[in-house]
Amino acid sequence: MLIPAPPMGWNTWNTFGANISEALIKAAADRVVELGLREAGYTYIVIDDCWSLRERDPKTHEIVADPAKFPGGLKTLSDYIHGKGLKFGMYSCAGVRTCADYPGSFGHEFLDARTFASFGVDFLKYDYCNVPVSGQAPLLYRRMGQALRACGRDILFSACNWGTEDVGAWIRSTGAHMYRSTGDIADNFKSMSGIATGQIPRLSQSAPHCFNDLDMLTVGMFGKGNVGSSGCTLADYQTQFALWALMGSPLMLGCDPRTMTPEIVQLVTNRGLLRINQDPAGLQAYRVNHCWGNPDCFTLARLLEGGDLALGCFNLSESPCGNLLLLEQLGLTYESGLRLRLVDCFTGEEQHSGRDTVTVPSLPPHGCRVFRCTPVKA
Numbered sequence: 372m373l374i375p376a377p378p379m380g381w382n383t384w385n386t387f388g389a390n391i392s393e394a395l396i397k398a399a400a401d402r403v404v405e406l407g408l409r410e411a412g413y414t415y416i417v418i419d420d421c422w423s424l425r426e427r428d429p430k431t432h433e434i435v436a437d438p439a440k441f442p443g444g445l446k447t448l449s450d451y452i453h454g455k456g457l458k459f460g461m462y463s464c465a466g467v468r469t470c471a472d473y474p475g476s477f478g479h480e481f482l483d484a485r486t487f488a489s490f491g492v493d494f495l496k497y498d499y500c501n502v503p504v505s506g507q508a509p510l511l512y513r514r515m516g517q518a519l520r521a522c523g524r525d526i527l528f529s530a531c532n533w534g535t536e537d538v539g540a541w542i543r544s545t546g547a548h549m550y551r552s553t554g555d556i557a558d559n560f561k562s563m564s565g566i567a568t569g570q571i572p573r574l575s576q577s578a579p580h581c582f583n584d585l586d587m588l589t590v591g592m593f594g595k596g597n598v599g600s601s602g603c604t605l606a607d608y609q610t611q612f613a614l615w616a617l618m619g620s621p622l623m624l625g626c627d628p629r630t631m632t633p634e635i636v637q638l639v640t641n642r643g644l645l646r647i648n649q650d651p652a653g654l655q656a657y658r659v660n661h662c663w664g665n666p667d668c669f670t671l672a673r674l675l676e677g678g679d680l681a682l683g684c685f686n687l688s689e690s691p692c693g694n695l696l697l698l699e700q701l702g703l704t705y706e707s708g709l710r711l712r713l714v715d716c717f718t719g720e721e722q723h724s725g726r727d728t729v730t731v732p733s734l735p736p737h738g739c740r741v742f743r744c745t746p747v748k749a
């Protein structure tokens with residue numbers, strides 16, 4: 372199965388943790404459609420950890436959905452989700468037990484893949500807790516990769532070993548379509564900005580068909596939920612969304628779709644940012660420069676299909692900073708005779724660069740600007 376652009380959807384974990392149910396998933400799926408999120412591309416509805424009984428069926432050894440949480444069973448829920456034009460995602464773990472101590476798939480990979488296929492699953496997140504010492508990440512992810520290929524259904528394989536064992540070096544060999552590269556995100560600015568900046572040196576390890584997953588977004592959580600801490604401001608969430616978009620991360624929402632504010636819906640459906648994230652060329656973003664040597668104030672660039680390029684200017688620091696960018700740093704020399712027409716992805720405002728430089732006005736702490744740029748005759 373080919374996955375040319377970063378997968379998009381919603382996952383239960385960030386807000387709900389173990390507190391999941393059939394009613395919740397149905398309500399979330401309904402809201403994803405009503406809010407226009409499905410139309411924007413958020414198609415995967417993913418149930419994370421804590422969906423099963425604590426033990427496998429003693430006779431068949433299958434993992435069994437908890438009937439108290441999912442009284443209608445997972446196939447019925449899957450049919451409901453598919454009936455809404457959405458796709459159904461689930462969770463298991465390469466270890467003996469999941470991170471929240473439910474049965475893991477170690478030693479049962481092929482059986483579990485068939486079970487997921489029988490539920491009509493389209494996406495499997497595969498975690499890495501409680502792995503026996505005999506287990507090695509490349510082998511265990513290859514095993515589930517093979518099991519999914521043999522299960523008779525196309526299932527997107529979402530690996531989650533948090534960047535351990537140099538995952539970027541071998542994950543493509545497992546058939547995974549996306550892979551977590553860091554520990555768990557928390558709903559505060561430091562956590563999310565640390566995840567993004569930590570992955571800047573690894574931008575070459577994300578490409579079509581296997582994307583570096585910066586974790587489920589905390590955008591819109593405002594401190595409510597399972598990875599809660601202080602929460603963030605709307606401006607913080609804009610910066611998070613812009614970073615995930617430019618860096619080509621999968622976009623899995625983690626807030627409560629039932630209570631999303633209009634500003635958050637507007638942010639996560641921003642057409643300019645989504646177009647950059649989903650750009651068909653899938654090229655590597657790169658860091659152009661730092662502002663006056665400040666590591667928390669920098670510009671990312673990314674070439675886009677059709678000749679445009681994206682520029683994202685970020686200030687992750689606690690004081691204002693501006694930036695001056697030399698076109699030459701983007702490969703556009705003075706003798707090219709070109710300058711840039713820049714369209715601001717948040718405001719739609721248009722401006723032109725000089726022939727040598729782009730001046731980014733002072734950004735407030737935690738602020739960002741993202742532009743879609745077209746090289747034009749100077």
Ligand code: GLA
Binds near residue numbers: 384
């Ligand atoms: C790990 C993962 C999280 C989540 C939990 C569930 O911590 O990294 O994203 O799936 O397990 O227990």
